[in-house]
Structure formats: structure tokens, C-alpha cells
Amino acid sequence: MPISPAHITTWSIAALAIVGVIARPWKLPEALWAVLAAAALLVFGLIPVADAGRAVLKGTDVYLFLVGMMLLAELARHEGLFDWLAAFAVKHSKGSPSRLFALVYLVGTIVTVLLSNDATAVVLTPAVYAATQQAHAKPLPYLYICAFIANAASFVLPISNPANLVVYGAGHMPSLATWLAQFGLASLVSILITFVALRLMQRADLTEAISRDIEVPRLSRGGRLTAGGIVLTALVLLIASSLDWQLGLPTFLAGVATATVIMILGRVSPWNIAKNISWSVLPLVAGLFVLVEAVEQTELLKPLVAFLPARAASSPNTTGIVLGSIVAVLCNVFNNLPLGLAAGTVANSAHLSPQVTGALLIGVDLGPNLSVTGSLATILWLVALRREAQAVSAWKFLGLGCLIMPPALIASLVTFIRLKLS
Numbered sequence: 001m002p003i004s005p006a007h008i009t010t011w012s013i014a015a016l017a018i019v020g021v022i023a024r025p026w027k028l029p030e031a032l033w034a035v036l037a038a039a040a041l042l043v044f045g046l047i048p049v050a051d052a053g054r055a056v057l058k059g060t061d062v063y064l065f066l067v068g069m070m071l072l073a074e075l076a077r078h079e080g081l082f083d084w085l086a087a088f089a090v091k092h093s094k095g096s097p098s099r100l101f102a103l104v105y106l107v108g109t110i111v112t113v114l115l116s117n118d119a120t121a122v123v124l125t126p127a128v129y130a131a132t133q134q135a136h137a138k139p140l141p142y143l144y145i146c147a148f149i150a151n152a153a154s155f156v157l158p159i160s161n162p163a164n165l166v167v168y169g170a171g172h173m174p175s176l177a178t179w180l181a182q183f184g185l186a187s188l189v190s191i192l193i194t195f196v197a198l199r200l201m202q203r204a205d206l207t208e209a210i211s212r213d214i215e216v217p218r219l220s221r222g223g224r225l226t227a228g229g230i231v232l233t234a235l236v237l238l239i240a241s242s243l244d245w246q247l248g249l250p251t252f253l254a255g256v257a258t259a260t261v262i263m264i265l266g267r268v269s270p271w272n273i274a275k276n277i278s279w280s281v282l283p284l285v286a287g288l289f290v291l292v293e294a295v296e297q298t299e300l301l302k303p304l305v306a307f308l309p310a311r312a313a314s315s316p317n318t319t320g321i322v323l324g325s326i327v328a329v330l331c332n333v334f335n336n337l338p339l340g341l342a343a344g345t346v347a348n349s350a351h352l353s354p355q356v357t358g359a360l361l362i363g364v365d366l367g368p369n370l371s372v373t374g375s376l377a378t379i380l381w382l383v384a385l386r387r388e389a390q391a392v393s394a395w396k397f398l399g400l401g402c403l404i405m406p407p408a409l410i411a412s413l414v415t416f417i418r419l420k421l422s
């Protein structure tokens with residue numbers, strides 16, 4: 001494939017955008033760098049306006065999904081559901097930081113499985129911070145859980161990560177029973193290894209006793225309605241997944257319906273809810289989709305599509321592990337959502353077997369535990385941390401990710417491959 005100056009310029013713009021998202025020079029928002037890069041591609045004629053528009057529209061389901069989840073999260077915060085959850089968790093930890101750590105990890109797993117990894121970042125992170133404040137505990141060891149479990153448990157069910165739907169695409173998603181048979185054990189391995197690694201790395205900050213005399217506040221009517229809306233949303237997503245529907249519109253409608261009921265009954269101003277939602281996430285995602293579309297148009301993936309079928313047919317096990325590992329690392333360069341779109345294109349174009357496609361999906365889902373740019377969930381987690389005046393640098397997260405992600409990834413891939421062989 002001949003490399004033209006336009007190709008080099010496209011790749012350079014994409015690389016600079018990722019650096020901007022990671023490093024946030026001058027503390028400017030992540031979304032700004034993605035949008036500026038997309039605009040630069042248009043200005044220099046590196047991607048047609050029509051193609052950029054189509055790339056943005058590819059994320060419509062994701063935008064709806066995110067708006068619905070962020071709306072539910074803000075309702076939960078506004079109506080005191082987070083404070084209630086925090087007090088409940090601290091009460092049942094009985095003064096033990098290890099017990100609180102395990103309890104938060106369990107809750108994070110359940111939220112990720114039933115409401116998606118983005119919901120864990122958006123909904124659970126503020127609740128966990130509130131819990132640590134109630135318990136007079138160091139917050140970061142528990143806040144790290146929200147980031148790492150959001151990716152580690154994100155392939156338990158198809159709805160656990162929007163990237164799952166992007167990788168398989170319409171009409172290719174396995175049934176719920178088939179999905180559990182294929183990914184259930186590998187997911188369990190991912191969850192357990194991530195827990196052990198993260199717990200060992202945070203052991204120094206989990207030695208001091210925490211407060212146990214916490215009075216659990218009475219949950220308001222709005223808080224109960226919000227909790228009901230979240231449970232209803234989880235049920236709706238499970239039903240939608242079983243029917244092979246896209247998840248964005250059901251999530252959006254569930255969030256809007258819950259908000260409408262609460263605002264009418266509680267006479268809450270819509271502005272009080274809307275002003276605290278992190279709307280900048282939407283242009284960030286749109287910009288990333290445009291970047292990936294531009295990179296795809298350079299035909300960077302064409303040699304891979306030509307090479308993979310023969311390789312996958314002759315050695316599917318090795319190909320699955322190698323491809324899953326490569327994709328896992330690349331997710332931290334391009335973000336797993338747009339990369340999942342590219343990976344799904346490769347899988348369909350190369351007619352990869354379910355064995356290789358499944359390994360690719362594990363890389364897309366679990367690989368982002370390496371860095372803060374790996375998944376949208378981790379970026380949302382960073383946004384939630386800043387809202388609570390907490391800060392985690394990209395390099396500090398990378399230090400943790402280098403020790404946590406690789407063993408979980410390899411163990412999960414090997415478990416998946418061996419299960420497919422049996």
C-alpha cells in the first residue's frame with residue numbers, strides 16, 4: 001500500500017488528538033482535542049464532509065445511551081440516592097476497609113453487568129466517593145474499583161458494554177444463552193484476577209479502620225423513584241438485548257421517563273438537572289468516530305483484512321490470542337468504542353470465525369484497563385473524579401494498568417480459547 005502525504009497527515013492529526021485527550025495540555029477538556037482534530041481533517045480535505053457526517057451519525061445509538069445514563073446518574077445524585085447507598089455500604093462494612101473494598105467491587109460488578117460499564121463510571125463513582133467521605137477513608141483505593149471493574153466485567157452480557165454491539169454489528173450478535181456459554185467463564189476470570197491485582201496494589205491504603213457508626217438516612221420519594229427507574233432501565237436493556245434491539249433509544253426513553261416523573265412530582269426544575277450533566281462527552285465521542293473514519297479511509301486496515309482469513313483458518317487459537325492482545329493495546333491509542341467499530345469491520349470483512357471474533361471482543365472490552373483513554377467509561381470516570389475534586393494522572397493510572405490489565409487479559413483469552421476447544 002503506497003503511503004501518501006495525506007495519509008501521514010491524517011495519522012499525525014489522529015495521534016496528536018489522542019495525546020491531547022491523554023495529557024490535557026493547559027487542562028483543556030478532552031472533548032476539545034477530539035473536536036479540533038476532526039475539524040482539522042475537514043479543513044485540510046483529509047475526509048469529505050459527507051463521510052464525516054456519516055461517521056458522526058454512526059454514534060447515534062451511543063449518544064442516546066449516554067444521555068439516558070447520565071440523566072439517571074444526575075437524578076440519583078440530586079435525589080440523595082448516592083448518599084443513601086454510601087451510608088448503607090459503610091454500615092455493612094463494619095469498620096473494615098477490606099470489607100468495604102470487597103462490597104464496592106461487588107456492587108460495581110453488578111452495575112456493570114446489568115447497566116453497562118459507562119453506567120458504573122457515571123452512576124457508581126459519585127456514590128463511592130460519598131461512601132468514603134462517610135467512612136473517613138482514603139477515597140482513591142475505592143474509586144479505582146469503579147474504573148477497573150467497569151472494563152473487567154464488561155463482557156459478561158452483551159449490554160455490559162456498548163462496544164459489544166459495535167463489534168458484532170446488527171444481525172451478528174449471539175443469543176443471550178450462547179453469549180453466556182462463550183464468555184461467562186472468561187468474564188469470571190477477568191473479574192477475579194482484576195480484583196486480586198487491584199486489592200494487592202492498594203493494600204497499603206487499606207490498613208486503617210474506618211468509621212462504622214453511620215446513620216443510614218431515609219431515602220426520599222424522589223430517591224426511591226430514581227432507584228426504580230434504574231432497575232427498570234436494567235430490565236429494559238436485558239429485554240432489548242434478548243430481542244437484538246439497539247440499546248440507545250430504550251435507555252434514553254427510560255431516563256427521560258424517570259426524570260419527567262420526578263420533576264413533575266417533586267417540582268424540580270429541568271435546568272437544575274441538565275446543568276450538571278457532562279455534555280462534553282458527546283462531542284468527544286463524535287470526534288473520535290470521525291478520527292477513526294479518517295484513519296480507515298487511509299486503508300490502514302486493508303492488509304490486515306487480506307492477511308487474516310488464511311492465518312485464522314490455519315491457526316485460530318494463536319490468531320485469537322495475538323489479535324485480542326494487539327487490539328487490547330490499540331484500544332488505548334484510539335479508544336475502544338471507535339476501535340471496536342473498526343475491529344467489527346475487519347471481523348466481518350475477513351469472515352473471521354466466532355472463536356477469533358470472540359477473542360477480539362475480549363481485547364476491545366478488557367484492554368482499556370491499561371490507560372485512561374482506553375474506554376469511554378474510564379474517561380467518564382475521570383470526569384466524575386474531577387467533579388469531586390479528585391485527580392488521577394494518566395501516568396499514575398498507566399502504572400496501575402500495566403500490572404492489572406495484562407494478566408487479566410491473557411488469562412481471559414486463554415480461558416475463552418480453551419473453552420471453545422472443549
